[in-house]
Amino acid sequence: xxxxxxxxxxxxxxxxxxxxxxxxxxxxxxxxxxxxxxxxxxxxxxxxxxxxxxxxxxxxxxxxxxxxxxxxxxxxxxxxxxxxxxxxxxxxxxxxxxxxxxxxxxxxxxxxxxxxxxxxxxxxxxxxxxxxxxxxxxxxxxxxxxxxxxxxxxxxxxxxxxxxxxxxxxxxxxxxxxxxxxxxxxxxxxxxxxxxxxxxxxxxxxxxxxxxxxxxxxxxxxxxxxxxxxxxxxxxxxxxxxxxxxxxxxxxxxxxxxxxxxxxxxxxxxxxxxxxxxxxxxxxxxxxxxxxxxxxxxxxxxxxxxxxxxxxxxxxx
Numbered sequence: 001x002x003x004x005x006x007x008x009x010x011x012x013x014x015x016x017x018x019x020x021x022x023x024x025x026x027x028x029x030x031x032x033x034x035x036x037x038x039x040x041x042x043x044x045x046x047x048x049x050x051x052x053x054x055x056x057x058x059x060x061x062x063x064x065x066x067x068x069x070x071x072x073x074x075x076x077x078x079x080x081x082x083x084x085x086x087x088x089x090x091x092x093x094x095x096x097x098x099x100x101x102x103x104x105x106x107x108x109x110x111x112x113x114x115x116x117x118x119x120x121x122x123x124x125x126x127x128x129x130x131x132x133x134x135x136x137x138x139x140x141x142x143x144x145x146x147x148x149x150x151x152x153x154x155x156x157x158x159x160x161x162x163x164x165x166x167x168x169x170x171x172x173x174x175x176x177x178x179x180x181x182x183x184x185x186x187x188x189x190x191x192x193x194x195x196x197x198x199x200x201x202x203x204x205x206x207x208x209x210x211x212x213x214x215x216x217x218x219x220x221x222x223x224x225x226x227x228x229x230x231x232x233x234x235x236x237x238x239x240x241x242x243x244x245x246x247x248x249x250x251x252x253x254x255x256x257x258x259x260x261x262x263x264x265x266x267x268x269x270x271x272x273x274x275x276x277x278x279x280x281x282x283x284x285x286x287x288x289x290x291x292x293x294x295x296x297x298x299x300x301x302x303x304x305x306x307x308x309x310x311x312x313x314x315x316x317x
Contacts, residue, residue, distance in 0.1 A: 013038050014311050015239060017236060018059075019058070022054060023052065027049050037233055042062050045060065046069075047072050050206065055209055058212075072182060077211075080178070081165070081203065082190040082204070083173055084173060084194055086201065087202060102199065117193060122152040155184045240311070241277055248275065249279060250277070250297065252297075260278060260287060261305065263299050263302070264299075265299070266296070277289060285312055286308075
């Protein structure tokens with residue numbers, strides 16, 4: 001008979017964990033594993049990475065989940081390897097080979113393609129994606145052998161570097177380093193670059209190296225987190241306001257802070273501002289987000305008094 005499973009005693013945990021997601025694990029599985037290791041009551045992420053991708057995956061706990069949506073719009077940077085001359089059904093290693101073509105291009109042609117794909121471009125999402133058509137994910141159609149029409153999406157490639165690297169299994173390969181806007185599919189970018197070079201291609205690896213202000217050097221692996229004594233795991237969390245990069249800080253005295261937390265607008269000499277992080281004074285604590293219009297500080301997403309108390313208690317412990 002199997003031994004009964006020990007029930008994990010959950011607790012309030014607040015902050016942002018920068019996880020280096022491993023290859024082959026879904027973003028949700030990574031989130032649930034980290035949540036279990038931290039014994040956290042509440043957790044969420046700021047957008048997923050494909051199971052075959054690795055790298056920067058910010059995970060939000062407790063009060064930080066209130067601001068996770070803000071990070072979905074952040075620019076992201078990736079490193080990928082494109083295998084040239086071989087097309088797969090999924091655009092990556094997971095799919096079946098559906099076509100092979102010869103590969104021939106010059107250094108000048110590679111530079112021209114790099115320039116062509118830098119800046120605003122239109123991109124047709126891949127069939128193997130979670131986008132929905134008539135309430136059904138595109139990958140469900142793809143797995144059934146059905147291809148549906150997709151509208152092109154406007155994206156921005158802020159920076160792009162293409163470099164040929166050593167071949168593997170007699171296939172020429174490109175290293176793609178890209179910084180892009182939200183909604184960019186790197187698999188599709190790799191395929192489109194190969195087509196522009198007069199051939200076909202697929203991704204053999206994909207790593208996210210930055211999302212918003214968060215970079216891979218700041219990340220911790222699941223294995224490293226698990227190896228830490230339980231008391232030290234929470235020390236790897238960034239403060240909740242790490243998600244509010246680019247927000248202008250405004251500090252309120254105690255009376256105004258209390259009214260603001262109740263959802264009451266405050267008046268002051270602040271200039272109009274769409275992105276404000278509001279703090280209370282004595283002691284200093286994040287209260288939430290707001291925007292300023294015509295001298296009014298208008299509450300957005302607010303922390304609860306219990307969340308603020310929990311964060312302050314842990315800061316003083």
